[in-house]
Amino acid sequence: MPPEIIANILHLEYPCNPPHLILPWLLDRLGLQIELWPLPDECSGVSIKINGKRYVALNAGHSIRRRRFTLAHEIGHFYCGPEEWRADRFAAALLMPADVIKVLVAKGKDRYKIADALGVSVDAVTVRLNVLGLTA
Numbered sequence: 001m002p003p004e005i006i007a008n009i010l011h012l013e014y015p016c017n018p019p020h021l022i023l024p025w026l027l028d029r030l031g032l033q034i035e036l037w038p039l040p041d042e043c044s045g046v047s048i049k050i051n052g053k054r055y056v057a058l059n060a061g062h063s064i065r066r067r068r069f070t071l072a073h074e075i076g077h078f079y080c081g082p083e084e085w086r087a088d089r090f091a092a093a094l095l096m097p098a099d100v101i102k103v104l105v106a107k108g109k110d111r112y113k114i115a116d117a118l119g120v121s122v123d124a125v126t127v128r129l130n131v132l133g134l135t136a
């Protein structure tokens, strides 16, 4: 199933605004716990299992918005499998649903305002707008 569809179905099960508020619900549902680790800069996060308990360790040096995307990416692996591109597509769709982005663009919001509204990085918004064939 395409990652975008999986993300949309999860949002139907747990409607929220902004969309990233779905993350605590998903953590709970998957029995995942977040850890902040001093990882090397090129490593955004890792999923690990210790004594049967599952953790997502996020890079403590990265911004909250970047960590949010990394967390959504790691959750994406649970729903979409091991491929990186599928986890990325899932994360983008989960945090920046197409219908929400389209409304913000229609309201004349630029990519910085959209990033603020959704709690994601401007870089993530820029990629998402390109994927959706939109400009802001």
Ligand SMILES: [Zn+2]
Pocket: 073, 074, 077, 083, 084, 087
């Ligand atoms: Zn990954």
